[in-house]
Amino acid sequence: MAAVETCDVLVVGAGFGGPVAARRCAEAGLETIILERSRVPGEKVVSGLVIPFYGFTFGPDFIREGNPPIERPICRVVNRFVRGGEIYATDSTLRVPKPLALGYSAYCKPFCTWLADRAVEAGAELRTSTTAVEPILEKGAVKGVITDRGDEIRCRVLIDAGGTQNRLAIQAGLRRKYLPEALELYMLWDFEMAKEDVDQTFGLSMEFFHALPEEGIGAPLGYGSTLYIFTYRESIHPGLGQFLVTRGEIPNLAKLLPQYFENFQNKVTRWKRDIAPKVKLRATTWDVCPIYAGLIPETRNMPIFGDGILIIGDAAGFEASAFGDGVPSAWFSAELAAEVAVEAVRRGDSSPYVLREYEKKVREHPYITWIITDWRRWDLRKVLVSGDERELRRMIRDHWGVGAFRYRYSGRPLAKAVREALRRDPHAPLKWMEMFTRYFRNWEENRFDPLSVS
Amino acid sequence: MEIRTSDRFPGVQWVGDPGDFIKVDEARCDGCANCVRVCLAECYEIRDKKARVKTLAECMECAACWYVCDKGAILFSWPPGGTGFRTDWG
Ligand SMILES: Cc1cc2nc3c(=O)[nH]c(=O)nc-3n(C[C@H](O)[C@H](O)[C@H](O)COP(=O)(O)OP(=O)(O)OC[C@H]3O[C@@H](n4cnc5c(N)ncnc54)[C@H](O)[C@@H]3O)c2cc1C
Numbered sequence: 001m002a003a004v005e006t007c008d009v010l011v012v013g014a015g016f017g018g019p020v021a022a023r024r025c026a027e028a029g030l031e032t033i034i035l036e037r038s039r040v041p042g043e044k045v046v047s048g049l050v051i052p053f054y055g056f057t058f059g060p061d062f063i064r065e066g067n068p069p070i071e072r073p074i075c076r077v078v079n080r081f082v083r084g085g086e087i088y089a090t091d092s093t094l095r096v097p098k099p100l101a102l103g104y105s106a107y108c109k110p111f112c113t114w115l116a117d118r119a120v121e122a123g124a125e126l127r128t129s130t131t132a133v134e135p136i137l138e139k140g141a142v143k144g145v146i147t148d149r150g151d152e153i154r155c156r157v158l159i160d161a162g163g164t165q166n167r168l169a170i171q172a173g174l175r176r177k178y179l180p181e182a183l184e185l186y187m188l189w190d191f192e193m194a195k196e197d198v199d200q201t202f203g204l205s206m207e208f209f210h211a212l213p214e215e216g217i218g219a220p221l222g223y224g225s226t227l228y229i230f231t232y233r234e235s236i237h238p239g240l241g242q243f244l245v246t247r248g249e250i251p252n253l254a255k256l257l258p259q260y261f262e263n264f265q266n267k268v269t270r271w272k273r274d275i276a277p278k279v280k281l282r283a284t285t286w287d288v289c290p291i292y293a294g295l296i297p298e299t300r301n302m303p304i305f306g307d308g309i310l311i312i313g314d315a316a317g318f319e320a321s322a323f324g325d326g327v328p329s330a331w332f333s334a335e336l337a338a339e340v341a342v343e344a345v346r347r348g349d350s351s352p353y354v355l356r357e358y359e360k361k362v363r364e365h366p367y368i369t370w371i372i373t374d375w376r377r378w379d380l381r382k383v384l385v386s387g388d389e390r391e392l393r394r395m396i397r398d399h400w401g402v403g404a405f406r407y408r409y410s411g412r413p414l415a416k417a418v419r420e421a422l423r424r425d426p427h428a429p430l431k432w433m434e435m436f437t438r439y440f441r442n443w444e445e446n447r448f449d450p451l452s453v454s
Numbered sequence: 455m456e457i458r459t460s461d462r463f464p465g466v467q468w469v470g471d472p473g474d475f476i477k478v479d480e481a482r483c484d485g486c487a488n489c490v491r492v493c494l495a496e497c498y499e500i501r502d503k504k505a506r507v508k509t510l511a512e513c514m515e516c517a518a519c520w521y522v523c524d525k526g527a528i529l530f531s532w533p534p535g536g537t538g539f540r541t542d543w544g
Pocket of ligand 1: 012013014015016017018035036037038041042044045046047048049050051052130131132133161162163164167168186187188239287288289312313314315319324325326327328330532
């Protein structure tokens, strides 16, 4: 017989955002359940993945104070400009000295498991292998979900952390599926590589390969991601992607994405000479990512809350349009949603009147709105029209080189976030330094918090 | 539960029986083949001017097919908990 149960807060999804919201709610003493459709958190999440530093410095305290399983600190972005398979210029002006880092690479399964462990530790209940099939709706209000076993789980507030495909909020009539123009289909390859070889070939950098379309190693500029290689402890993780729509057409991505990577492997000397002899393919995966959700008014303006429901992370379209980093905003929005959920449960009122506070907090957040409406990647389309390599190099330097920190780009949200952090805690910079140093040491010693499931 | 792998896509496993979690509503499908063009797992084929799910054996549940179907002919849902694709390397 189908069971019926109740809780204060039900979080759907134990990817990057869900556990952060659940931990906050559980810490506040709320009865919190997390549902996750995979058997182990993170094993259905396909991502890049380099999580930028600002997620750590301005995100949840427990992540900053903990020892999550990171793969490699990334201190430098190396932009390679390719013509005829050869690198004709390199821009590596975006860098910080270690132990500072621009970001940390990570595999999703251990990282999401670590996050879910922290939620459980705070008292949340994690139910894996459970799919939320549809929301329970009463007079337009979300009251919980029905699971794939037909059980009813009722709650005061539902936090939808289900990621890009966002089925629950669509079924609840709040949102529509993302437009294909907003979505990039990424293909990713994971290669084993000895740690010494990664250290020697890349050090603490990640690499981007920019080229005009005739090179055939990536989507037309602005219509996707140039090929990148993210570096991990003992592996490298190349990836590339293209939007589901290019110049109004749905391209044959099934053919193009593997073709771009094949061309890259066959043509680009850096790969053939420095990398290929040292690597062995271990995995091929892909996923879609709502990178332009914030740039398209129809998707940007879809509701992020409703009666009884708060929507966070990718499900809310909080994906950075320039770099495609969505983890920091999943964390930021998870914390904001949890604060509002706690208040709603305390007041015994989860009507939109109370929950709309979440939208206000999201709008006021120094990073979220800014990063989802950043035009830098889109602007590469100008080079696509002009075909001017000098302009390409200038734009990359400005956007993915040292210029990225200019006030009109990421300098502004950074300055605002620092100001806010200092207002709350004048010692914040010391805590950041402590974190960077500890993370670096953890990486050097290859020692992180143990995981409940390895 | 049974675990399947694929030579084409190493490092990924498909667990148990996910069932028909993606279906095509033939009445709505106009055979535009957008789904075929974006599916890296080659789940679809066009037969008699309609898309058909050929197999979900290598589906990574990305839903690209669902997004590009502007006729609303692709019915997309999640497989039951604990089944379907999984990876250690995402
Ligand atoms: C190819 C690619 C590269 C990326 N690169 C980067 C990067 O370098 N840096 C960065 O910061 N971000 C990157 N991102 C974005 C980042 O992965 C996402 O923004 C982040 O995972 C969003 O977190 P989330 O919690 O919203 O969703 P997810 O992390 O996707 O979590 C959603 C979870 O919900 C579960 N779920 C969904 N529906 C249900 C349901 N109905 N019932 C039960 N469980 C359900 C899923 O199984 C999953 O575990 C990348 C994304 C992609 C696709």
